Amino acid sequence: MPSPPAPGDTDTAPPTVAWDELMARAQDGDRIAYRTLLTGITPYLHAIARRYLGPDTDDAVQEILLVVHDIRHTYEPSRPFKPWLGTIASRRCIDLLRRRGLRARHERALPEDGPEPVDTGATPLDRANHDEAARALHAAIETLPPRQREAVRLLRLREMSLGEAAAHSRQTPGALKVAYHRALKSLRRALGPEETPDD
Structure with missing residues (x-):
């Protein structure tokens, strides 16, 4: 996945270009537009991840960006981009929350001095x-x-x-x-x- 542009990189598209348009350009192979899009959406993804996961959002945002990269071809330029992106981000955060819950339950079920039998009914x-x-x-x-x-x-x-x-x-x-x-x-x-x- 392309890395976000470094500060001062002059070959990026103007920041006023809408995300919808940047994604459409990226689907046509415009790498500069794609890098600009990734940079532009990152703060928005951090905000979504914070609502679900608290302050530690870096890993979540990286996973969301990977998902966006993998399924970018499924975005339809005739539809609004932000709801599409928000849905992807929310689902990924819910997956991460579920994984945390499973891990926490596993840790609670296995205390340091060894597993104890649990009556599950x-x-x-x-x-x-x-x-x-x-x-x-x-x-x-x-x-x-x-x-x-x-x-x-x-x-x-x-x-x-x-x-x-x-x-x-x-x-x-x-x-x-x-x-x-x-x-x-x-x-x-x-x-x-x-x-x-x-x-």
Whole structure:
């Protein structure tokens, strides 16, 4: 993804150009317009991320920018750009909130002196079914190609952010996302959608 222009960069489009127009130009291959757009939308994305996630927004904004980069071809120039962008940003922040919640629940369930049994109200049959589904999922993950298997382990099982997983795996975020989505498709074919992790 192109980096935002450095301060004083003189080859950018004027800041008064609307985001809609900049995105349309970017879709036509105008790299200067694209860099200007990314710089222009970043403060707006920080504001959205702060509403959901509090002051620590840098990682969230980077993930939102990656999503925008990956799906920029889906934007229709005849439609307003800001609501399109806001929807993407809000959904990504909600995903990150959900991930934080899962991580917090996991940490609460595993105190430092070891796991304690938790009464969830589940019957022995429920627990057996859950254990069987988990075993089937892990067995299906083991059949995936190495890059896809690593993507699932890092992004879903270890609940890393895209940036953390990319650094850990030494893959680009884009390549990691492609591997993850291909893995999900393979798992859905093998297990059915109800037993497969969500996107």
